[in-house]
Amino acid sequence: MTACAIEPTAEHEDGDAPRADCTITADGSYAARLALDGDCWFPERWTLDGPEPYAVPLPAHQPEEPGTEVQPMGDGRVLIRRPTDGRHVFSLLYPTGPGTGELLLGAVPCPAEGTRLRMLPPAPGGERAYALAVGRRSSAVWLVAGGAFGPERLAEIPGRCSGGVWLDREGRMLALDRESAGRTKAVVVDLARGGEVSPLLQIADDSDDRVLLADPDSGLLLIGSDAPSPGQERLGWGVLGSTLPVRFPECLRMTECTVTPFAIQPGQVLTPESCGVALRVDGPVGTWVGVWRPAERQVRQLPAPQGWLTGAGWWTRDGVLQLPYATGAVPCGVARWETPDTEAPHRGAGNCATSHDGAAQPQQHDEAPTKPPSAPAPTRPVPLQQAPLGGLVTK
Numbered sequence: 001m002t003a004c005a006i007e008p009t010a011e012h013e014d015g016d017a018p019r020a021d022c023t024i025t026a027d028g029s030y031a032a033r034l035a036l037d038g039d040c041w042f043p044e045r046w047t048l049d050g051p052e053p054y055a056v057p058l059p060a061h062q063p064e065e066p067g068t069e070v071q072p073m074g075d076g077r078v079l080i081r082r083p084t085d086g087r088h089v090f091s092l093l094y095p096t097g098p099g100t101g102e103l104l105l106g107a108v109p110c111p112a113e114g115t116r117l118r119m120l121p122p123a124p125g126g127e128r129a130y131a132l133a134v135g136r137r138s139s140a141v142w143l144v145a146g147g148a149f150g151p152e153r154l155a156e157i158p159g160r161c162s163g164g165v166w167l168d169r170e171g172r173m174l175a176l177d178r179e180s181a182g183r184t185k186a187v188v189v190d191l192a193r194g195g196e197v198s199p200l201l202q203i204a205d206d207s208d209d210r211v212l213l214a215d216p217d218s219g220l221l222l223i224g225s226d227a228p229s230p231g232q233e234r235l236g237w238g239v240l241g242s243t244l245p246v247r248f249p250e251c252l253r254m255t256e257c258t259v260t261p262f263a264i265q266p267g268q269v270l271t272p273e274s275c276g277v278a279l280r281v282d283g284p285v286g287t288w289v290g291v292w293r294p295a296e297r298q299v300r301q302l303p304a305p306q307g308w309l310t311g312a313g314w315w316t317r318d319g320v321l322q323l324p325y326a327t328g329a330v331p332c333g334v335a336r337w338e339t340p341d342t343e344a345p346h347r348g349a350g351n352c353a354t355s356h357d358g359a360a361q362p363q364q365h366d367e368a369p370t371k372p373p374s375a376p377a378p379t380r381p382v383p384l385q386q387a388p389l390g391g392l393v394t395k
Helices: none
Strands: 030-037 040-047 054-057 069-072 078-084 086-095 101-111 116-119 129-134 138-145 152-158 162-168 173-180 183-190 198-202 207-214 220-225 232-238 258-264 276-283 285-292 301-304 319-326 333-338 351-354
Touching: 040 069, 040 086, 040 101, 054 138, 069 116, 078 138, 101 138, 129 162, 138 162, 138 173, 152 173, 152 183, 162 207, 173 207, 173 285, 207 258, 220 258, 220 319, 220 351
Parallel strands: 183 207
Antiparallel strands: 030 040, 030 069, 040 054, 069 078, 078 086, 086 101, 116 129, 129 138, 138 152, 162 173, 173 183, 183 198, 207 220, 220 232, 258 276, 276 285, 285 301, 319 333, 333 351
16 A cells, blocks of 8 residues: 555656555554545544444644645554655644544654655554655665654665565565666565665566565565566566566556556465455546456456545455545445456456445446456466565564
8 A cells, every 4th residue: 555645646756656545554444544624634534444434534723735644553543744844744643532632753854855755555563654765865764653762764775765565464574666777676675684675576687676566475476567568567476485487467468557556365375376456547538446366367347436545445355355435425435346256257247335335236347437448368477587586584
């Protein structure tokens, strides 16, 4: 998951995927976003682990400014980052009866011109939160919530970094995409060893290789690389610790569309090929949802629910994809899509239901709000080159 954007159309940082309209904790218990009241933006927390989702507004004494980010913590509080005059101020927000309580954590200075800071995806466990500061020649990982004495710089990494994917359930191994010598390669930062950096992914010497998403249970990695098509990024997959090469299925190559993975089904420990992967598909006619498994050679295309908090969602262990949405009639809702049997036909399988009234609403998978561009005919994935995915050691 990526950090909350102040608007659905907000541009993302160089090298990063499009930002979602809300952020969800690693276990799917809470979400946070910036909501709109008239012309004013305010933080809002969603509780997702109960029988029905509900939202709690957390307005401050004044509206939030552009550039503000929010992120839910595992205990239900909401971390907020407010940029101001060369520094970024972090606080924890929580409901206090009719008002909003705020616990000031401290600030991260970014005085150097051109330095950018953003939150990293929610860490496993929900007790800590991290941010990435990117300067001209180096990048720094900061612990901004959960430490003993306020924000703390944990690691300094040579080169400009983007992305940010957690590789384990302990919140120790962080994958970043580092730009160096004109190329971008994924590296691993070990936060328990003083920010020790080691290579993670290199498909070809002259390719740009990024890690987009990972599942710690199965080791499934979703990868973006221009190795198969120089100058054009393709979406591929591999398994952490495996000696098998990265694969780039043709079904993930959609004409005139940008395909971004945003959620992987957890719990498939020994069968990464069976993990459900949720895809955000941005095309010339709109945005919709795709569902794919490495074992399959097709992408099921689903219409996004009306009011979808674009790019946000999570899987349950038993294969239910959940997509948060907000409309005038339903200010806090979750649409659920149940994964069909992998042997079932592509067309007409599966169900989509909204949680605000509990009524199931069966829908065809290929009924998008507007007809999506047709994908090329799927073919057998062709391995390119051995990728060194086996050098990661956690002790």
